[in-house]
Amino acid sequence: MKIAIVTPYDSANCGAYLQAYANKCFLEKNNHNVCFVQWRNRKQRKKEYFSKPNTIKELIRYVQRYPFLCTRYKCMTKALEEFNVQKNISNIDCIIVGSDEIWNIKVSQFQNPIFYGGVDQKCCIAYAPSAGQAEPKDYEDFPWVRKCLETMTYAGVRDENTKNIVENLAAKQVKIVCDPTMLLPINEFNFPHERKIKDKYMIVYSYSVPKEHQVYLKRYARKNNLKLVSICLYQPWCDLNINCHPLEFSSYIQFSECVYTTTFHGTIFTLLNHKNCAIYSPSKKLKDLLKWTHKEEAMLSLVATYDEFESLVSKQHSYELFETIIAKKRKESQEIYREALKSCGV
Structure with missing residues (x-):
């Protein structure tokens, strides 16, 4: 099946990239064709690296970091070649929203309905999104969020705070699943x-x-x-x-x-x-x-x-208990994810 992921795959930080990559790997291992939804243009992405300084102190820091930022931008741009990015998703069977802090409404870029399933698709699944440091009261100025969350199919959220927010706004019971970077053993990723x-x-x-x-x-x-x-x-x-x-x-x-x-x-x-x-x-x-x-x-x-x-x-540190817990959580999360995909006919 054709699946499109809505997530900040093109973020300036490694974590956001790696959760997108890991989600893609898991879905491909389950025989799905995967692409990412283009949610911003090149100019907007570049601004994340080279934001305009507002004070003398910020200007000094910016000049100091500029060569590093240029290299960072080139490096992350090159990394995007791993992803199939699509603007037109009319032929997609299912949308996945997640992971990362895409439901942190306090962050301006995540006040975009696309991150809450605000797309014209018959099937939209949330896998491991996070609301970060947001609280239920932060969504009061965004009534459309409640409607989106009420119609969402859930494969789980990433943390307790997000679970509480979804249950508060949408009156739905949701489970906590592992981040996509834990969905597969680390040796199964092409690192x-x-x-x-x-x-x-x-x-x-x-x-x-x-x-x-x-x-x-x-x-x-x-x-x-x-x-x-x-x-x-x-x-x-x-x-x-x-x-x-x-x-x-x-x-x-x-x-x-x-x-x-x-x-x-x-x-x-x-x-x-195990460090x-x-x-x-x-x-x-x-x-x-x-x-x-x-x-x-x-x-x-x-x-x-x-x-x-x-x-x-x-x-x-001993990691024996950690590995036991992760193996169990990974299996549970995989089963929940596959069941959500199955319920959408994927």
């Missing part, structure tokens, strides 16, 4: 497995690292003779800032000594690669992920001391 950095290194993957943690990271790296390597996101205080193809993202984590991350997908690939780690984030979705995977032990507090940070990132 390269090649070490690119000769020296021992620690990965930093974060949009913003608290000053306290920056101090800890630099101190720990010096003490253990590690390079601090930021991948795909610019951190001027790191030893190396590397742009890579998103399909290489996992291998950079795989060959690292340990990982510091504050992101959802950074955490997923850290756990899937020593320190994970910091106040976000609901990340706390929810660590809770159901029983990896709350990897969480780092903002007010942690250096000794606590060092103890956490040096700890040899």
Whole structure:
């Protein structure tokens, strides 16, 4: 069957790309023809990388990051060749909306009805969308969202907060499923497995690292003779800032000594690669992920001391229980997804 996915496949970050790629891989392994719905033009996509600075401070930061952003834009543009992107979807049998934070109504680009099934299709399924940090009251100015959610076929949402929002707005019981990047074992994705950095290194993957943690990271790296390597996101205080193809993202984590991350997908690939780690984030979705995977032990507090940070990132984590939980959740999510597709005649 012909399936079109509505998701920010062309985002500037690796996580959004990888969830789109993983969803595509799962559907193709189930013998479906997959494409992605073009939801914005090239100019709009480019603006995400090169947004106009509004203050002197922002201008200085922009100039500092500009060469990195240019390389990032070229790298991610090249990566889009993996996807079949279509503007005309009149011949599509089914639309899949998800994954990622496409239901976070607080983000202006996700105030577009297309992310809520607002397309003229007989079948529309939600798989693992997230509302991020949004709350039910945030949807009050968007009454059309309720109507879209009421008519949606659900294969599940990604986290507890999104589940509560859907049940509040649409009065529908929905299940929590795993992110597409967990739908298949990591060795079933076509990721390269090649070490690119000769020296021992620690990965930093974060949009913003608290000053306290920056101090800890630099101190720990010096003490253990590690390079601090930021991948795909610019951190001027790191030893190396590397742009890579998103399909290489996992291998950079795989060959690292340990990982510091504050992101959802950074955490997923850290756990899937069984790394020593320190994970910091106040976000609901990340706390929810660590809770159901029983990896709350990897969480780092903002007010942690250096000794606590060092103890956490040096700890040899056991991943036996994690793999058992993931295998069960993966199987359940696959079954729910296939059943939703079947109910739509796909």
